[in-house]
Amino acid sequence: MATRGQVITCKAAVAWEPNKPLVIEDVQVAPPQAGEVRIQILYSALCHTDAYTWSGKDPEGLFPCILGHEAAGIVESVGEGVTEVQPGDHVIPCYQAECRECKFCKSGKTNLCGKVRSATGAGVMMADRKSRFSVNGKSIYHFMGTSTFSQYTVVHDVSVAKIDPKAPLDKVCLLGCGVPTGLGAVWNTAKVESGSIVAVFGLGTVGLAVAEGAKAAGASRIIGIDIDSKKFDRAKDFGVTEFVNPKDHDKPIQQVLVDQTDGGVDYSFECIGNVSVMRAALECCHKGWGTSVIVGVAASGQEVCTRPFQLVTGRVWKGTAFGGFKSRSQVPWLVEKYMKKEIKVDEYITHNLTLAEINKAFDLMHEGGCLRCVLNMHA
Numbered sequence: 001m002a003t004r005g006q007v008i009t010c011k012a013a014v015a016w017e018p019n020k021p022l023v024i025e026d027v028q029v030a031p032p033q034a035g036e037v038r039i040q041i042l043y044s045a046l047c048h049t050d051a052y053t054w055s056g057k058d059p060e061g062l063f064p065c066i067l068g069h070e071a072a073g074i075v076e077s078v079g080e081g082v083t084e085v086q087p088g089d090h091v092i093p094c095y096q097a098e099c100r101e102c103k104f105c106k107s108g109k110t111n112l113c114g115k116v117r118s119a120t121g122a123g124v125m126m127a128d129r130k131s132r133f134s135v136n137g138k139s140i141y142h143f144m145g146t147s148t149f150s151q152y153t154v155v156h157d158v159s160v161a162k163i164d165p166k167a168p169l170d171k172v173c174l175l176g177c178g179v180p181t182g183l184g185a186v187w188n189t190a191k192v193e194s195g196s197i198v199a200v201f202g203l204g205t206v207g208l209a210v211a212e213g214a215k216a217a218g219a220s221r222i223i224g225i226d227i228d229s230k231k232f233d234r235a236k237d238f239g240v241t242e243f244v245n246p247k248d249h250d251k252p253i254q255q256v257l258v259d260q261t262d263g264g265v266d267y268s269f270e271c272i273g274n275v276s277v278m279r280a281a282l283e284c285c286h287k288g289w290g291t292s293v294i295v296g297v298a299a300s301g302q303e304v305c306t307r308p309f310q311l312v313t314g315r316v317w318k319g320t321a322f323g324g325f326k327s328r329s330q331v332p333w334l335v336e337k338y339m340k341k342e343i344k345v346d347e348y349i350t351h352n353l354t355l356a357e358i359n360k361a362f363d364l365m366h367e368g369g370c371l372r373c374v375l376n377m378h379a
């Protein structure tokens, strides 16, 4: 390829400062070093976590940076020693790496991987602790090891899932974050059994994917909780069987749910990032066995609390990152499930815009009607 080994200048949305509009810049993207992969990003969706870091509330947020972590593209070139992907491969960048060698990967107990986490948290690449992005010589930080709001990005080889080239990249880009997170929270983290009563707090993409996963797992009731009643009609298509708006009740929402479910739900999922709701989600669980899974990402300085008695009496509090899925191994499997129409993806896409329209896409995210907005990165 003509660009192999060369610096590529391309368009990217740069977050120069928290909360200031992203700026489409000509960005220089350095060639991949050993163990790295340069990807042409074709489609990138926006996730609530991008907005969270952009807002300045993420303790790991670094500026200037290139956000974005839910995307799909084609490998442009690879660095020395990269064997599992080659130029032309269709891939999904994975913010949760999978090296298959570290203590975490070998534990059999978690999907977290320790190999590159310190570098991705510091916005740099492992090899030299430097960024591959710059604008007129000024270094720009990476984000979550993916930085997909750029036409080209560089990621670690342990952070790339090779997928079926027949899969439509404008759709399967969603399998980089929100949909797997919700499905996996149910299937891997909670392990919901058939007949269970499930409560889902927050009916955005992640909450709807929880509902979809719970329906597939055979849940008998799936109660959707959201402060926006307009969410319910759409939620029914994803498996939600009942809807509760906390604003319609004087009692705390946990009490409302306990009353409606003969003592509490079997499983609850917090898909908002609000620590008060996290508490409610735990406390609406059934005494003795109810399990609550935290999926939402809360702002710096926020802490969860409850009476320890809630746990003493058998409720279990858990959290999940990327739904517990092993990224490189299982993202291709999720793509296959989509191709066989076993999981929804298209249904989560409510808007399609271009990279140049990225600020409008973030505005849409804060409106109730938007689930996922997919950006065409080269239109």
Ligand SMILES: NC(=O)c1ccc[n+]([C@@H]2O[C@H](COP(=O)([O-])OP(=O)(O)OC[C@H]3O[C@@H](n4cnc5c(N)ncnc54)[C@H](O)[C@@H]3O)[C@@H](O)[C@H]2O)c1
Binding pocket: 047, 048, 049, 052, 177, 178, 181, 201, 202, 203, 204, 205, 206, 207, 225, 226, 227, 228, 231, 246, 271, 272, 273, 274, 277, 294, 295, 296, 297, 298, 320, 321, 322, 323, 371
């Ligand atoms: N753990 C992970 O790996 C992971 C992965 C992806 C996203 N996330 C996080 O999951 C959360 C949800 O993401 P999303 O993209 O679905 O977000 P979203 O903004 O689309 O959805 C959130 C929903 O919560 C509702 N809501 C807000 N406040 C509420 C309240 N007090 N009570 C009830 N409902 C309320 C909103 O109306 C909205 O429907 C975010 O915090 C995101 O950062 C975590």
Ligand SMILES: N[C@@H](CCC(=O)N[C@@H](CSCO)C(=O)NCC(=O)O)C(=O)O
Binding pocket: 047, 048, 049, 050, 058, 059, 060, 061, 096, 112, 117, 177, 297, 298, 299, 300, 321, 322
């Ligand atoms: N940097 C934040 C934490 C953000 C966070 O929890 N990220 C989730 C993925 S959200 C995707 O939309 C995650 O996977 N966390 C595990 C990890 O980052 O290793 C903070 O510090 O609060």
Ligand SMILES: [Zn+2]
Binding pocket: 047, 048, 049, 050, 069, 070, 177, 178
């Ligand atoms: Zn995300």
Ligand SMILES: [Zn+2]
Binding pocket: 097, 098, 099, 100, 101, 102, 103, 104, 105, 106, 112, 113, 114, 115
């Ligand atoms: Zn690992």
